[in-house]
Amino acid sequence: MSDFFAQPSVWLVSIIKVIVVMALMMTALAYLSWFERKVVAHIQSRWGPYRVGPHGLLQPLADGLKFLFKEDPTPGGVDKLVYFLAPFLAMSLALCSIAVIPFGPSPLLQVANVNIGLLIILAITSLGVYGVALGGWASNSKYPLLGGLRSSAQMVSYELSMTMSVVGVVLMAGTFNLREIITQQQGYWLGFIPRWNLLAPPFPQVLGFFVYFVSAIAETNRVPFDLPEAETELVAGFHTEYASFKFAMFFMAEYANMITVSCLATLLFFGGWLSPLPTTGVMAWTLYIPAAALAACAVILFIDGLRYSTKFGRIVLPILSLALAGLAAVCALDGVVQIIQGPFWFLSKVFLFLFFYVWLRGTLPRFRYDQLMSFGWKLLLPLSIANVVLTSGFVLASMSK
């Protein structure tokens, strides 16, 4: 450890990485809320935010300003230390797990490459229960207390099946290091099927992925498992008595948890930054998919911007589309093409998972609390244990050949 502090190049680069990741993360959180509102609105045949800035793109900014300037009352009789600690704890723990997630093959794209990266994310998730439990208790009121207890009991129950479902991946990879888990998913079997843990020999982790993703949705308190904080039940659950900035912290903590869980699902089951298509030989054109995708987005945005209803939109949207086109051109340059592959595939897979999350929110009704608990304990936990047993059997059989 002494050599970490002795070389300024190491700790300076680390500080810069942390600042960049934090800034990107906060922007992503803000625009994830915009994305969710738009997609849920379109599922419900309405438009969602579209007045604040073109296509409602400045809505997160407006929401942020509202959260900053709204009155922040503290209810009487609360335990002040715990009341102020709970949202802060929830948000800081939710933001911590991004530190060990690798966004690409280069060491510059991961803040901390730890040998037990997967265990650290699980540890931070298990500490995240405190934000909810303490928030519910500190509000000195019946509904938040019940909501907080229910919510934290749900999180603790689904944490078990989430951890067990990940054991199958660890058995196949033989390590907890996230970077090595991804590099072991390289290559193809049967010629064209990528060797992602979802589909890989010796035992495709389909069951593991199913259990993991459902447990993750329950762990992050999202629909269909969001009974403890739904608007029609228990007022608003554990964050009833929290206003403006502290509520914003709980809100951002929930989105940050969603992002973390989607990143983890991508890394463990879907090959992380690996492309699904081979990039050598006759398929070398797949290297230009990022540039092509960005260029297509730029063209669509340009055409839409020219026909937008307000004058402000007619100016801003084409400028944005030109910026995207410039980015697409940069991605097609020779030096950048190789570097951009990893982050592009990783981010698009995470984006697909987040879209799936939001899609579920717009579509499914929610579970009742007893159905929720029996689903977790009586179905998911035995399934994940069965996954561990089957995976270890197949791994042992393939090792002894």
Add this chain to the structure above:
Amino acid sequence: MPSAQIIVFFILAAVAVLGAVSLIVQRHPIRSALSLIVVMVSLAGLYLLQGAELVAAIQIIVYAGAIMVLFVFVIMLLNAGEEERTNVSRIARYAGLPLGFFLLLQLAWWVGRGTQGMATVAGQSPAMTRNLSRLLFTDFLLPFELTSILILVAILGAVVLAKREN
């Protein structure tokens, strides 16, 4: 300039001791529980400092993330209030604390003196998780199985105790 390890050790040790003192001093049990969580997390940091990665992760996942959650639930369910103040005798308060602190310093000094010959050993190999789990399933297989039976008995006991009030 002392090495970075010693600085980190002293920070974590100070946090742990402050957490333990806060456990004693706080009157409300939920604040004592929070102080104990702080102690456990700083101890996990100390385990990491010594190179015991798996133990640090297990400490946070199981101890700070499950057992202490159980404690916090019980405190919230039983609605435990603050403790009442008692009449501590004045001698105990004004002479007890300094004397106790002096005793603590003495003990620390003699423990430090007695173990001064212990030099550090080179760090463990990076495959520690693998070696640890191999030990757990070969040399320590019997205690491992016994602890699983112990957990089963504890689960049954807790379920029986919880049902009895019906």
Add this chain to the structure above:
Amino acid sequence: MPSSYYLVLSAVLFGLGVVAFVFKRNIITIFMSIELMLNAVNLAFVTFSRHLGNLNGQVFVFFVIVVAAAEAAVGLAIIILIAKHRQSLNVERVDLLKL
């Protein structure tokens, strides 16, 4: 990084756990002081494991954590029953063997 520093810290934490055990009157806080003592012992185990270059100490830490978990579960169930019966969490009121 001499091991004696860790051992002194472990002794200090254990001592503070004993102080909490003796002086607090809430059952749950006394229970938490037991967990503090177990943690101090775990620190000593890991320190000795590193000093002797042997992984047995860390294996024993596993078992201590497991036993602490089992003890916490059953102990808290008993505490809930006592508290519901006696309406108080004060240890001085639970001084009869008869519930």
